[in-house]
Amino acid sequence: MRKDPAMLAISGLHSHYGRSHIIQGVDITAGPREVIGIFGRNGVGKTTLLKTIAGWVRPSEGAITLDGETLTGLTPDRICHAGVGFVPEDRRIFPGLTVEENLSLGLLQVKGRSSRDEKRTIEGIYDRFHRLGERRHQLGTTLSGGEQQMLAMARVMVGKPRLVLIDEPSEGLAPMIVAEIFAIVRELRDQGAIILLVEQNVHEALSVADRFHVIERGQVVFSGEAESQPDREQLLRLIAV
Numbered sequence: 001m002r003k004d005p006a007m008l009a010i011s012g013l014h015s016h017y018g019r020s021h022i023i024q025g026v027d028i029t030a031g032p033r034e035v036i037g038i039f040g041r042n043g044v045g046k047t048t049l050l051k052t053i054a055g056w057v058r059p060s061e062g063a064i065t066l067d068g069e070t071l072t073g074l075t076p077d078r079i080c081h082a083g084v085g086f087v088p089e090d091r092r093i094f095p096g097l098t099v100e101e102n103l104s105l106g107l108l109q110v111k112g113r114s115s116r117d118e119k120r121t122i123e124g125i126y127d128r129f130h131r132l133g134e135r136r137h138q139l140g141t142t143l144s145g146g147e148q149q150m151l152a153m154a155r156v157m158v159g160k161p162r163l164v165l166i167d168e169p170s171e172g173l174a175p176m177i178v179a180e181i182f183a184i185v186r187e188l189r190d191q192g193a194i195i196l197l198v199e200q201n202v203h204e205a206l207s208v209a210d211r212f213h214v215i216e217r218g219q220v221v222f223s224g225e226a227e228s229q230p231d232r233e234q235l236l237r238l239i240a241v
Contacts, residue, residue, distance in 0.1 A: 007032055008163055008194050013062035015052040022048045024218035025062070028196075030211075035185065035195045037205045037212035037226065039239055045218040046198045047089060050165040053196070054086040055079040066163055080109050085161035085193075089168045091152040093140040100136045102155055109159030125154050146177035153184045163194045170201045182208055202239070206232065214238045 008030040015023040022045045030036050038046050051057040053064055055076035064071040071079050080086075085106075094102055103125060107118050126133030129150055135143060140151055149169060156164060166185065170178040178201065185208050189195055199205035206212070209226040214235060222238055224231025 007067050009063070009065045010053070011063045013049075013052065013064065014060045015048060015057050016060050017048070017057070022057075022218050023052055023059075026215070026218070026220055028213060028220070030194045030196070032192055032194060033189050034211070035189050035197055035209045037209035038196055038198045038215065039202065039205070039212055039235060040215035041239055044215045046215055047167055048218075049215070050086065050088075050167050050196065050198060053079075053163075054084060054165055056086075080159075081111070083109075083162035085109070085156035085159055085164045087152050087156055087164070087166045087169060089171065091148050093143070093148050093151060095139075095141050097140055098137050099132050099140050099143070099151060102140045102151055103132075103158055106155035106158040109161065121158050125158060129154055146173050146180075149173060149177070149181055150184070153181065153188075157184070157188065160191070161193055163196070164188050165196050167198045168200060169197075170199060170204060178204060202235070 008028070010026060010028040013023055013026040014021070026049060028036065038049065040046050048057055052059050053071070055074055059072055062072065066082060066084065069082055071082060071084070074082070094105065100122065103122055107113065107121065126136065131147055132151060132154060135147070140148065143151060153169070169181045169185070173181065182204050185195060185197065189208070197205055197209065206226045212224055212226055212235065213220045214222040222234060224235060
């Protein structure tokens with residue numbers, strides 16, 4: 001039994017796109033250094049769930065709290081400043097900005113940093129991601145797909161978020177790059193973040209996850225432990241096409 005108190009609490013969450021009821025009463029809790037896998041077939045609401053937590057979709061009902069602080073209904077920028085980082089499926093690399101300028105935007109998540117601290121943080125990213133350091137003055141949108149995914153992850157890392165939402169990080173990437181992306185997920189976890197991970201690559205996701213939830217039609221229909229073989233087998237049955 002986990003002794004850490006739950007830091008993230010999502011209760012009775014609902015959200016809509018117009019008249020379409022996408023998220024229908026989701027409950028999730030997570031503690032520090034926990035990776036929670038979110039699985040399900042395409043179109044069941046996984047991405048909408050992350051966007052709702054991040055404030056990109058306004059919830060129609062329910063509550064989201066992080067360390068007791070209410071996030072429900074806040075704007076995306078206020079949720080970001082509350083310690084939530086979001087790596088969307090399309091990466092959202094800002095056109096017209098260099099790699100370094102994209103990273104600098106991630107620093108806006110933390111207030112009160114000195115310019116010296118900010119420079120040290122960026123240099124630390126370059127030490128960790130040599131490819132980004134080599135391309136620091138290159139436009140972010142001209143990077144390869146794998147490099148753009150690294151940039152999107154690194155941009156979240158500089159803000160030292162308490163909660164990280166990651167949507168399909170391995171999609172379309174070569175196996176070597178996928179391994180690197182999941183190494184970054186482990187680093188974020190080891191730094192103390194809570195991670196909600198939406199990922200179609202079930203094997204890779206379970207290699208980093210502690211627990212998981214399966215979503216169908218906007219509802220959690222099964223929850224399991226990543227290390228439990230019976231839970232894994234049930235997961236595969238539920239998401240099989």
